[in-house]
Structure formats: C-alpha cells, structure tokens
Amino acid sequence: MSQVRRARTYLARVAEPPAPALSAFIDAHGPVEAARRVQAQQVPEPVARETAARHGLDLVDADIAAAAEIGARLIIPEDEEEWPTHLITALARAATTGASWAIPPVALWVQSAVPLRDALANAVSVIGARDATSYGETAAADIGYRLATDGVTVLSGLAYGIDGAAHRGALAADGLTAAVVATGIDQCYPAGHQSLLDRIRARGVVVTEYPPGAPPARHRFLARNRLVAALSRGTVVVEATARSGSLSTAHRARVLDRRVMAVPGPITSAQSTGCHQLIRDHAAELVTSVADIHHSLDTTRPRPA
Template sequence: MTTHDPRRLAWAYLSRVAQGPHRVLRDFAAEAGPEGAADAVSRGALGERLQVRSHIDTAQADLDLVASQGGRLITPDDDEWPMWRLLAFDGAGMPVGNDQCAPLALWVLGAVSVAELTERAVSIVGTRAATSYGEHVTAEIAGDLAIDGWTILSGAAFGIDAAAHRAALGVGGSTVAVLACGIDRAYPSGHSRLLHRIAQTGAVISEYAPGTTPAKHRFLARNRLVAGLGSAVVIVEAGWRSGARNTAGWARKLGRPVLAVPGPVTSAASKGCHRMIREGEACLVADAHDVVAEAGMAGETDEGRPSMFREIDALSESALLVYEALPASGTLSPRELSDVSSLPLATVRSVLPLLELDGFVASDETGWSRVART
C-alpha cells in the first residue's frame, strides 16, 4: 500500500462522495482547499446529497487500485490539469446548476499529460448504430486530423465513437476516451482491448471514482466533458432523437463550434445531423479541412487544399471580359480585344493597364497577352 499525500487523499474522497459534478462542493474546495472541503462534507455542512454519502471514505483504496493499473488521479493542483479548457464552465451565460460545472478531479489511465492531449483536440461523436457510410466518413475525418497532430476525443461507445478512436490509432495519432463509469471498468465490455490501446498512446479518463457503474445520468454528465475538452464537436450520423445532440448542446453552451456531417437524405441515421444543420445548430462539414477551418487556432493555415475561388473572381465585369478575350497563347491588339470582348475600345484601353498592374496581363511590341498564374 502506497502512502498518499493528504491533499490528494482529500481530492479522492471528494470525488467518491460527489459522484459527478457538484458546483457547491467544487467552489468550496477551490476556496477552502480539498482538505477543508472534505472536513465540511464529513460534518454535513454542504448539503444532504453529500451528507448521505459522507461516510464512504475509500480514498486510499481507490488511489491504490488505479495506481496498480498504471493510472492516477489528477486535480486542479496538477500541472497537467486542463485548466484553460475547463474555464469555459465558468463563462458568461453558463447555467449555475450543480451539474453545470467543471469536474472536481479526473481519474486517468495513460502516461501522456491530459493538458497536452487536449491542447489541440477535436471531439467526434455520433450514433451507436452507425452505417458503413458513417464509419467511412468518421475514419477519413479522424484519421486526417490525427495525422495533422490533432487529438481525437470521444466516448468509446460502439459505432461512430469507436470508428473515431480506431482511425486515430490506425495512423499513429493520439485519442482520448471519456467514460461515464470508473476507469477500471471496460465499458462497453467489448471495447476492453480498444480502451487498453487508447491508454497506451493517449488517455482514458473519467470524473467518476473506480468501481462506479455506468448510468444514463452519468452519460449525460460525461457529454459535457467530451464537449468541453475539445476545440469543436463533430457529429457524424445522429438519429432524430440522439444523445449526440446533448453533446452538441453542451458545446454551444461552452462556446465550442458544433459541426455536422450530412448524409444521404434517405438515411435515418443522418436525420439528426440534417436537423441540426437546417435549424442552425451546427455548421455543415464534409472533411478534415472543413473541421480545421472551424476549430483551428487563429492564423492556422489549411495548406494543400485548392481554393474554392479563382483570383479572377475579384475582377470587375469589364476587366474579366477583356482578360477572357485574350487567347491562352499569343497576343491581341486593343482593337482586336474590343472586337472579341464587345467592349468599346476606350474601355479596353482603360482596363488593360489595371490588369497589367495586378499581374494578369503583359504587353510587348506585338500586343497584349495573358500572364501564366500559379
């Protein structure tokens, strides 16, 4: 048995007693410290909900169990605490209910710093009943983002979540699974091997103490962390009534872009995405380039993608007519350009110097010609 720091033992105790988000307790711990908060809980000073569980002190055993599995408890005291990601929970306009706050602490499997993993991360979620189309699109988007250095965040569920995690792992990228139960439990059980692989290069995290079983309300609370720890939330396939919309709702509360991938109009699996796009709840995206355009940091470029616009689209109508009247090779005189473009000669002569100044045309003793543009 390892001897743990009293402060960390206090955090572990609070995590066990709270069983999820608890704003009053979190705020009190921030002011009085975890040991002061633990003392207040044990005396029944912070409300009945905490008082009825205050006798459950398994902090030492919880820390030992997680340590035996190669995990740890991280708290606001630690350098790897994703502080700037979680600040959004205290932002303007956020509800003040007990379940609308940042976690007290996070239980983690995986050696990489959580702050480092979430520095540049995108959350990808969707239906458990994914189609082959949804899994393909998810793999393309998640794989391309992971290759570019983005961490892929999801909830380790069947369907879209699993496809996102596997795509990141498949290209040697980082991925984080956020669970709605203790990190010592593989949920779903069929993803035991997947969760082990995630922990090897990324992280498996939860705000719930070891041994905690999954429950509907915990999945809903988990969704806020999936939304908050990423730069954006991408929805790939979601039914008309989808849990992914709950994650999208959290993203909007936290100021994160919500992005949705459209599917075939005949697909029931994409009705939720189409609804969010139509009602302005989400921005339509088709690939990783679209995601980076919304989630990337200011000044981050999207190299290698052809522009949707041509340089000549900025030309005036007259300038465009003159430019397009020029042959791909060879030259024309102003008079010939007037005939081809159907513009008055005076207009042609006034436009040509402007086109030359902008680098679209050049002139020599034989006339005017196009300039090859890269």
C-alpha cells in the first residue's frame, strides 16, 4: 500500500467529518506530511481540536482488512480513474463561498463492482420521509424503477420509507442503485434493511466516508446529507414533512448548484408539506413523472436498441 493511501486511511478515521481545519491542513501539506504531524500533534490549534480524541488511533491495517472482508475498498482523491472529482469539487467550491458544511471527504469507503466515478456519472438522488405514506412509497418505487430502466443510477440513503422504496424500485428494474450511508461500510442501519443492503452490495454501490465499525449517530446523518446532494446531478424529494431532514439535503443540493425537484402530494397530507413548501418557494421544480425529471436535468431517455 502506498504512503499516500496509508495516510488517507489514517486521516479518514482521525477526525469526525466534516472537519474543515483538517481538510485545509491536508490541502496545505499533503496527506503524508499531514498524517505525520497529526500523529505527533504538531498541528495548529483548530486541527488539534478536531483530532485530539483520535490522533493516537492507528488502525490502518485493521480498517483495510475489515473492508476487504466484505469486498469493499478505500478510494482517495489521488485515484484519478475512480475518484468522482467532477462531483466533489462542488463541495470545495461551495466552501469557498461560506458554506461551512461543504467540506470534501478525506476519502471514501466503497463497495461496488464498477468504478465509483462511472457509477455516479449519471446519478439522481431520490429521498424523502422515513415515515412515508403508501402513496409516497409507491411514487418513490416507480421513480426508482423508471430512472433505473433509463440507465440512471438511483442514489439514496438506505433509510426506511422513501429511501428504501427508491432502492427497491431500481433493483426491481435490474438497474444500478447507490446507498450513501452514515455508518462504517461494514455496518447496517437501520437493521431492518440488512437484506436490502445485501442486495445493494451484490448488485449496486455502497458509499460512506466513515471508517469500518463506525456506528450510526444523528450528526452523521446530517453530515452525510451533503454527500447525497453532491454525488448526484439532481435531487428528487418525494415526501417530506415541514421539518424533514430531506429539506436540509435539498438546501445543500441548491447550494451545490444541483437541480432540486419535488413530487406533490395530497394537500391534506403532512408528509407532503415539505414538498409543497419547496415548490411554493420556488426552491424545487414540480415533477410528476420521470419524463419531468429528465426534462429538468436536460437528459433524454435512451432509445431502445
């Protein structure tokens, strides 16, 4: 393993993402020198604060072995053939304009049979309420199925409700779906989606910035939302309450200059209030079909061979 890869494996564990001071320190000194200084705590105070609790954890070999055991790998910005530079640069660009949350990942743990860059070349995020209605789950599954049929990678977060329905729709079409998770690559949350995760591992893509063994935590889901927004061309919100975390993802997508779309629902449904709010505030385009999504993204459906 190269020095750079070992350094980034260490740095991916040593601070809780997003870690703006550590990210800037790596940019300034390169990953190898940054890792050496972090281990010795010869770093500026902001970096020391972000890494104080974990700088002594050198679990590089254990992390690589844990990932390899399930067929996963670490990809880093230096992996020119696989790192999705064209998508992640949007985070760095937003950070320079004051978006403090828009910090690019140090590295990504990936389980996929195809290069991540290729898998995400034509991806759309389909997200929404965990406590979804039958209407919402049906709509999400149909959108997932039809997008996957059209060769689009359906990206979501593996949660109950809309996320799971979108993943299942894509799998039903024998298409590609990507789960961006807020745990270690070897973990499953929620536990009730273990069988769904196993199917995605076998036929799709699993992505996380958290090292093997990392458990779920509320702040990790919030941090993960920036990757859901960044790693796709656009975001479709199928159902969301007025205070849904999906609205946070939609906001991040707008800041990253991604298309944001929302599916309307019954005016009596609290689960559609957030979608209606996005549409009312001109923060999302109203979509009622996959054709609308293609039109919004300026894509065309592939023609039959």
